[in-house]
Amino acid sequence: MWREESAERSFRFSVLVWLLSISEWVGARAEDVKSTWSGHTARISHQLKVSTMAAFQLLFPLLVSCVAASARPPRHLPSCQVVQMDVFCSDLSLRSAPVDLPHNVQMLDLSRNQVQNLTLETLAYHTGFHHLNLHSNRIHFIQPGLFRDMTDLKVLDLSRNHLNVFALSKTNIGPLTAVESLDLSSNGLYTGMSDYFLAHSPSLTNLSLNSNSITKIAQNSFLGSSSLRKISLHNNVILEIEDGAFDSLDHLTELDLSKNSITCITDFNLYNLTVLNLSKNSMEFFQSTSSDVLYKLLYLDLSQNKMPSFPLLPSQNILEYLDVSRNQLQSVNVTGTNSVVILNHLKYLDMSYNQLKSIPYTFFCSMGSLEVLNVSNNCIGSFSIPYIDILRTVRVINLSYNSLQSLTFGENALQSLEELILQGNDLTTLDHQTFLRLPSIKHLQLQQNNIKICASEKKTSLTDHNHQDPSGCVSFSSIPSLQFLYLSENNLETLPANAFANTPLSLLDLSLNPGLDMDKDSLIGLEHSLVHLLLSENNISKLNIDLSSLRSLKHVNLSTNQLTTLPVWNKVSSIESLNLQNNHLVTLEYNTIFALERSLKTLYMGSNPLSCCKNLDFLHLVQHSTVVVPDIETVTCVHEKNSEPVNIEEVNQEMCHTQGKPNYIVVAVVTVLVVSIVVGLLVKCCHARKRKCNRSFSA
Template structure:
């Protein structure tokens, strides 16, 4: 009895105790590789105390640090790299980084340093730091000045994604060694005079995605790259003494509100200029200020005192003027562009493009004139000698010199879709273009050109690999249209042409890998008269009922992918085709949508459900029906003869009885 009472007593004690709280799961240990430590994404409030001494790199990004001190960093002072990206830091112990004489890279991006800047508490001194990231900290005008006042070795600085509206004249006075400054994605509206003058080594400046509307007398002598895209610029003028060359190599002014092309010093080394997506309508014929002539003024002959090596854009390699309002492009615009390689003037309102002089744009390999209003395209035989890609899609080209492209001996790709170009045969006419004997042309797009016919040997002596003739309703192909492409053509597109019958022998194209014949009115394919190399065939949305067995066998050897949906296929009329779909290695990419007619009046059934046995049963059933019908006919004829014979006998008996 006493033992029972004692047991009940201990049970009561056990029930009265509060439940033991479950331990919070421990964060996984930091990854240590040699002297580099990664503790990111571990919900830490400070660096673990058990890290090895003397580590060179410490990654504490994406944690929950708030107050940064020596204790927080576990007294590590030999760091070369410290990553504190995406924490909640709003307080930094004064002088903390002065105890880190080897610290080169400091990432404080996406924290709450605006709270620290309010109290004008400095980060520094940052005696050895070369790269500092303060992006995404809610900093506004004047705050960054506090952080940078003692950063003598700082080379790379990021202040992107903050709320800075004004760059003061002394913003970078404490960081005279800066070479790269990123102020992307702020709300900068004003730059005080001299703000960057103390940065004698500045080479890269990113001011994109701000609210700057005017840049005048821009003169940063050492700057190589300047990005001012996505602002509200209406004026850009850079200045440079007449005896000094501007060192700027790349200038991005895209997505602004410029009404005219920017004014660039005549003596420059500019290699890349992007003025796309502005409001530019024309080219300045002359423009000057401070007694200087600037580029986009050379439509007038330069003064005799200006030597040839002082041409305006002698070094330019890339020029993008797309998505503007250009009505025309004066030929003189290109007189000094001897090194230009890429010219993009797409999506404008240009009605004519001509180069009437020899040796214009000699190094251009890509010319994009697509989405304009071009009605004429004329190129002197001595111009564009390096051209490889020509984009003319989305224009109004109809009348062309038949030899328009013959002088472009290096042309490899030609886009002419959405025009009104007709293809010449042997005739000479100004209403068509010749595509014969273009020795380098491999890619030609003539889709959506209202083509009526393609003459025989239309592309002879032109090594086309890809030919697009799609979306030309009513197009008539001659049997020998593709003659001359037997060994070169790899991809052929003939979709959306309302073709009812294909006269051309595609099997003669021995290199052909893919053909698109979708959305036509084909009832059959031409017979494949030789072994096929075809790997992809699109027959969707036609009127195909069957394919000839010889064609199926020829295609089966090489075909890998087939599209055949939206056709009134017969389930059993061509069992060879059925086997191609079901048994071979051919992948029917739209198999779920492929149906066929099993019985004439029955709804379409999935091709996957049809078996050879079903077709054999259908065939046997049909034979039995025919035999039954024939037997019935024979029986009916026999009965009819028997009835006729009986009637004849009766007549004879009546006649005999009458005579008696």
């Protein structure tokens, strides 16, 4: 294709050059004629006419062929991709479809082009499309009756065009006899304009009118599209919905009215609807029609509105998902106009980011299937589930960022609870067995509280009736299901021995507890379970615990402390990721490096005052192993006293050997001097003794 276009350009260029040469020849002949003007007027006139006619006869056919060649559309699809019966011509600056579309094309993608007028000629006179994508063009005119003969067209995407201009003509584009999915989003349409696109759409099931300027849904808006099942009106400016606007839509199951300006719904009566999204409006009130008819609604999103109280839901419902987050809820009254609302099918309830100060446990009595409860970011001061029959199926409870001071669970309550999020509260004094009463708990998030940890309880005899429960602390031992425990930012001062005995923790976060004093036996019992240990930002100067005893430990974070040395590993380590950033480490012991070398994959060492020549084993580990140091650019060491830090990648053993040679010479010289002095003294002593012996013999 490229070669043909190049050849055609070359041909046009040759024709133009030839035309210019002919023009020059004609000009030359004219000059010749002019030079012989005097005395030859008649002959000159005749010759000029003959020359002009000859040139015209030569130029005219070539000029016509050149114009025709330039006007002729490309013979082949310009960079379009053809896959079986689908043609993709997206983003090619086209004004129309290529003329040589495959005869049996079913899908044509002309999106992101420059189509302005949508006519039969624009579509290369094809009518057998099943799927037509004209998304993101400049269409402002549609040929009346264009789609009449497209009896196989199922999907039509006209989004992001200028159809508001066409709608001003008040002309229907229909009939859309077979179209099932129609996208008219982002076309600047306002109230009433959609009627010209929907008037004759008997098969339409999926309609998108997102991101337009519609302010009202009238009674007759969807009369010509009675088969609609899904309507999306997201991001308009809808203020009013006329009574009966959706009554003709017996098959409607999904309705998206999010991000509009609806203020209230007082008589919701769409019994067959399964999904309703009313988020991001200005709703202050939601009430269903009082009826004994069963509503089929499964999903209701009322988030980001202005409701001061809980919505009045249908008394007969099978609702599974309810989101009322980011409103102004101050109460959770669920009583309808005539009867108590039962939410026995509800599985997900989100009431986060409201103004709730309390939630009575009776509120949950009808929620026999609830699995996820989110009441984070409220003002709740106490939370209590005293009985086994309440929330027996709940798996996740999020109470983070409230004002909790009281938290109580009855014996064997919340039997299915696996994740409890209590981050960012004021929890200080709890019953020390609070979490022991949760038989299935796996994740416990207690960051940003003031919890104190009890030591492992000693076994007491059954006859010890005077045994007193520990006060002011919470026990985390003997919780056989607990795997993830987050205790950062709790102002922890001590971590007692056996704090997590008989609790198979996989992750333990103790970071951001400045001054934490850890007993050397505090992690006993975690030898075979602990994988993640987080101890960052605790101002730890010496690590008392023996990390080598934690055989399953793979990820350790000791960053931003005051460590000057690491504990010696006496066993082969299993640690794969180690963060030692922002400490006071000068040297790393050989045994530690040797123990880490086999398993370590990632090491963070930046911002430590390392010595270059006292860490040759460490340098070898970094430079000659597969260990990755993500912060290698910030890992420096000091080569000589009072010298500037050097990046560890620039250090080699020769530098350190060179530094050590003068010392060896001095040692050698001193040794020779000492030996010489000793030998001299011995020789002198021997001579003195011999002379003494000789004098004695003479006497």
